[in-house]
Amino acid sequence: MKIALYDWSPSPFCLKVRAILDYKRVPYTRIPALGPAALKVRRRGGVGKFPALDVDGRLVVDSTDIAHEIERLFPEPAILPAAPRERALCHALEDWADESLYFLGLYCQWWDPAGAKMVPQAFGRSLLGRAAYLWFRRVVRRQLVGQGTARKSPAHVRADLARAIDAIEGLVAPGPFLLGDRPYLCDFALLGQLVYMSRPPASRAALEGKPAIQAYLDRMRALRGASAEKQGR
Numbered sequence: 001m002k003i004a005l006y007d008w009s010p011s012p013f014c015l016k017v018r019a020i021l022d023y024k025r026v027p028y029t030r031i032p033a034l035g036p037a038a039l040k041v042r043r044r045g046g047v048g049k050f051p052a053l054d055v056d057g058r059l060v061v062d063s064t065d066i067a068h069e070i071e072r073l074f075p076e077p078a079i080l081p082a083a084p085r086e087r088a089l090c091h092a093l094e095d096w097a098d099e100s101l102y103f104l105g106l107y108c109q110w111w112d113p114a115g116a117k118m119v120p121q122a123f124g125r126s127l128l129g130r131a132a133y134l135w136f137r138r139v140v141r142r143q144l145v146g147q148g149t150a151r152k153s154p155a156h157v158r159a160d161l162a163r164a165i166d167a168i169e170g171l172v173a174p175g176p177f178l179l180g181d182r183p184y185l186c187d188f189a190l191l192g193q194l195v196y197m198s199r200p201p202a203s204r205a206a207l208e209g210k211p212a213i214q215a216y217l218d219r220m221r222a223l224r225g226a227s228a229e230k231q232g233r
C-alpha cells in the first residue's frame, strides 16, 4: 500500500496525522503543500485544505476522516476507544481541540502582532512562498473574523486563552493520557494544537508554568518513536 501525505509542516492538523502515522509505524511519504500540490489537492475534489492523504491513489481529506481511515487500515495500536461512552468523549475532545483551541492558536500566530511577524519566514522568500503567504494571510484573517475570535479585544482573547489552557492542564494532570492509560485520537488532536500554540509568543507565554501540559507533551512526543524525532517531523 502506498501512502502519501499532502503536508504543510506547521499545520496542527498535519502534525496530528503525522503523529498518528508514526505511532502506528505506518510508512508514508510527505508531499509539501506549497505549490503544485495545493492545486492538485483542490483539483482532485478535496476541500482544498491540508492535510490530505493519498491511499493508493484515493484521496481522503480532513484530519478526522484521515484518522478514521488510518484506523480502519491499520487497527493496531487502536486510536479509537472500543466502549461507546469513551468513544463519544474522544470525539468531543478531538472536536474541541480542532474547532475551538485551533482558533486561539491561529489568532496568536496570525493576528497578534508578535505572532504575525513570525509567519512570513515559514513560507520562505521565493516568489511562490511570498505569493502563498499573502493568499493564506487573506484566508486566515477572514476565517478569524468570521469565526469571531478576531472580533474580540486582545484582552478578551487572552482571557479565553488562559481559561482554555487551565482546562487543558486540568484534563491532562491525572495522566498519562486524556482518557486514561492509552493515547487516543483526541490526544493526537490535542498534541497538534499544543505544539502549534507553543510557537507564537502570546500562547507560548500562556503555556509556561503548566507542568502537567509539559509532561504530557513529552509523553505524546515519545509515542512517535526516535526516527520521527530525529527527522524533525
Ligand SMILES: N[C@@H](CCC(=O)N[C@@H](CS)C(=O)NCC(=O)O)C(=O)O
Binding pocket: 008, 011, 012, 013, 048, 049, 050, 051, 061, 062, 063, 064, 098, 139
Ligand atoms: N478540519 C480540517 C482543518 C484543516 C485546516 O484548516 N488546514 C489549514 C492549514 S492549518 C488549511 O489548509 N487552510 C487553508 C484554507 O482554509 O483554505 C482538518 O481537520 O483537516
